[in-house]
Amino acid sequence: MREKITRDEVRHVARLARLELTEQEEKLMTEQINNILSYMEKLNELDTANIPPTTHAIQLENVFRADQVEPSLDREEVFSNAPQSDGSSFVVPKVF
Amino acid sequence: MEIHSLTIHELHELIIRKELSVTETVKTFLHRIETWNPKLNAYLSVLADRALADAEAFDSGRKDIRMSPLAGIPLAIKDVLCTRDTLTTCASRILENFKPPYNATAINALQKAGAIFVGKTNMDEFAMGSSNENSAYGAVRNPRDLTRVPGGSSGGSAAAVAADLCAGALGTDTGGSIRQPASFCGVVGLKPTYGRVSRFGLVAFASSLDQIGPIAKDVEDAALLLQVIAGYDKRDSTSVDRPVPDFRKTLQEPLKGLKLGIPKEYFIAGMDPDVAAAVQEAIKTCEKLGADIIEVSLPHTDYGVAAYYIIAPAEASSNLARYDGVKYGYRTSAAGDLMNMYCQSRLQGFGFEVKRRIMLGTYVLSAGYYDAYYRKASQVRTLIRQDFLDAFERCDALLTPVAPMPAFKIGEKKDDPLQMYLSDVFTLPASLAGIPGISVPCGVSSEKLPIGLQILGRHFQEELILRVAFQYEQATKDRWLKPELA
Numbered sequence: 312m313r314e315k316i317t318r319d320e321v322r323h324v325a326r327l328a329r330l331e332l333t334e335q336e337e338k339l340m341t342e343q344i345n346n347i348l349s350y351m352e353k354l355n356e357l358d359t360a361n362i363p364p365t366t367h368a369i370q371l372e373n374v375f376r377a378d379q380v381e382p383s384l385d386r387e388e389v390f391s392n393a394p395q396s397d398g399s400s401f402v403v404p405k406v407f
Numbered sequence: 408m409e410i411h412s413l414t415i416h417e418l419h420e421l422i423i424r425k426e427l428s429v430t431e432t433v434k435t436f437l438h439r440i441e442t443w444n445p446k447l448n449a450y451l452s453v454l455a456d457r458a459l460a461d462a463e464a465f466d467s468g469r470k471d472i473r474m475s476p477l478a479g480i481p482l483a484i485k486d487v488l489c490t491r492d493t494l495t496t497c498a499s500r501i502l503e504n505f506k507p508p509y510n511a512t513a514i515n516a517l518q519k520a521g522a523i524f525v526g527k528t529n530m531d532e533f534a535m536g537s538s539n540e541n542s543a544y545g546a547v548r549n550p551r552d553l554t555r556v557p558g559g560s561s562g563g564s565a566a567a568v569a570a571d572l573c574a575g576a577l578g579t580d581t582g583g584s585i586r587q588p589a590s591f592c593g594v595v596g597l598k599p600t601y602g603r604v605s606r607f608g609l610v611a612f613a614s615s616l617d618q619i620g621p622i623a624k625d626v627e628d629a630a631l632l633l634q635v636i637a638g639y640d641k642r643d644s645t646s647v648d649r650p651v652p653d654f655r656k657t658l659q660e661p662l663k664g665l666k667l668g669i670p671k672e673y674f675i676a677g678m679d680p681d682v683a684a685a686v687q688e689a690i691k692t693c694e695k696l697g698a699d700i701i702e703v704s705l706p707h708t709d710y711g712v713a714a715y716y717i718i719a720p721a722e723a724s725s726n727l728a729r730y731d732g733v734k735y736g737y738r739t740s741a742a743g744d745l746m747n748m749y750c751q752s753r754l755q756g757f758g759f760e761v762k763r764r765i766m767l768g769t770y771v772l773s774a775g776y777y778d779a780y781y782r783k784a785s786q787v788r789t790l791i792r793q794d795f796l797d798a799f800e801r802c803d804a805l806l807t808p809v810a811p812m813p814a815f816k817i818g819e820k821k822d823d824p825l826q827m828y829l830s831d832v833f834t835l836p837a838s839l840a841g842i843p844g845i846s847v848p849c850g851v852s853s854e855k856l857p858i859g860l861q862i863l864g865r866h867f868q869e870e871l872i873l874r875v876a877f878q879y880e881q882a883t884k885d886r887w888l889k890p891e892l893a
Contacts, residue, residue, distance in 0.1 A: 364785030368841025
């Protein structure tokens with residue numbers, strides 16, 4: 312069976328998804344995703360050239376609301392869930 | 408009959424007649440949880456103190472027990488629904504300390520109706536799974552057979568209802584996560600039409616598919632629970648603004664004159680013979696009750712698994728990008744720069760199935776593969792949806808099995824994700840089409856495992872599938888005793 316996704320591609324996708332995989336996870340993931348993607352080939356049995364895609368099963372119009380300032384969540388409560396904050400901002404490690 | 412085995416409507420009768428206090432009711436369930444939860448692992452957290460305080464408010468008369476049919480009723484909530492100031496983990500390490508600053512709209516609605524929450528239930532991590540083996544806090548066991556899975560992803564809710572560790576529960580269904588565990592555990596589970604129930608405060612997995620729904624001991628209870636949580640909510644712009652009927656009003660109407668379709672693609676080779684026999688028997692019962700049975704075709708059924716396992720992971724990969732160790736949730740203690748913090752937090756915080764779906768979703772959305780996978784799957788979704796619309800030109804509802812087999816053994820499919828995904832073959836198409844579906848017990852296998860009948864209806868016709876389920880249930884409920892707990 313031709314490989315649909317190589318180990319290098321898995322590493323690249325993991326990086327895009329901000330997932331660091333262990334060596335062992337990377338190997339297993341390559342194997343399993345190849346297996347799953349091969350099954351997805353099945354969709355190519357169908358001619359969908361003139362079929363519009365469905366992104367939502369229920370047809371919806373854009374929903375608008377007035378652009379008004381309303382009370383939001385309490386700042387202190389929100390920060391109580393943060394791994395690190397200084398009371399007015401989330402604190403993160405250095406970017407570089 | 409023991410208090411813990413009673414349905415919501417039976418408990419309500421006893422409570423308003425003052426034959427039973429709310430405190431006694433709550434204590435009964437808390438005691439059941441204490442006894443059985445160590446074996447089942449159905450609950451992740453038990454809210455004993457708050458539940459007893461809520462009960463006292465009714466018994467002392469500070470709250471009116473006649474406010475609603477759910478007043479004073481002990482319920483369990485899947486741990487994917489935000490409960491204010493109360494742990495909401497999604498069965499993930501990455502949210503192990505998360506206490507939401509607000510309630511989900513469905514939770515507010517239940518609270519307003521006077522329901523009492525006894526605990527938050529275990530699930531597959533972020534609702535990704537069909538066996539409840541993907542929880543970071545251990546697998547849930549099926550109360551009918553402790554060596555088997557309860558189904559997933561709402562396995563904790565289904566097990567809690569089946570084992571009488573609550574009177575009813577909320578679950579969520581993205582591709583079958585209410586219907587399949589209800590079927591595996593021998594209880595009733597309903598996935599409403601997409602848009603019927605607000606998703607505000609439901610931690611998102613696949614936003615175009617996720618719905619909240621009831622898991623209950625009988626059909627009337629499912630109707631009661633749906634009644635309270637259904638309706639438009641301006642905080643979920645995909646909830647649909649249309650009237651909510653009285654779901655109990657039409658339950659008593661007989662099936663005479665209804666056309667029920669049997670989709671031939673749902674009776675496939677390789678299906679467990681006990682499941683096939685039980686569902687065929689259920690179809691005969693509906694015919695005897697006066698329904699016209701016709702054969703219909705849903706020709707794209709076989710493509711549902713492939714389409715779903717592209718679309719749902721694609722949406723998940725985007726939704727789960729928010730878990731980055733910044734605003735809430737787990738952050739790695741490893742040193743390094745921001746990028747390293749993101750990657751390490753997610754590596755340590757997510758389980759393998761969640762990572763696999765994020766990977767798959769990221770891949771099918773990435774440049775060069777979008778058209779071949781995501782766009783293709785979305786087009787096939789159109790075909791699957793159209794299959795149902797065509798079938799509903801000819802019939803009022805569809806009768807099918809919920810799953811091709813009864814509850815499987817713990818560990819049986821865990822290492823083969825594709826086999827696990829294929830077990831969802833009968834529930835995924837309805838999710839892709841956004842139509843409502845209910846699972847109702849229709850027998851037991853030779854190994855005494857519950858089997859479920861799935862009834863699917865037109866968009867927003869929960870009323871009709873509840874009626875079919877109710878009529879079927881009333882005609883058959885004395886035919887099989889509730890299996891003993893293992």
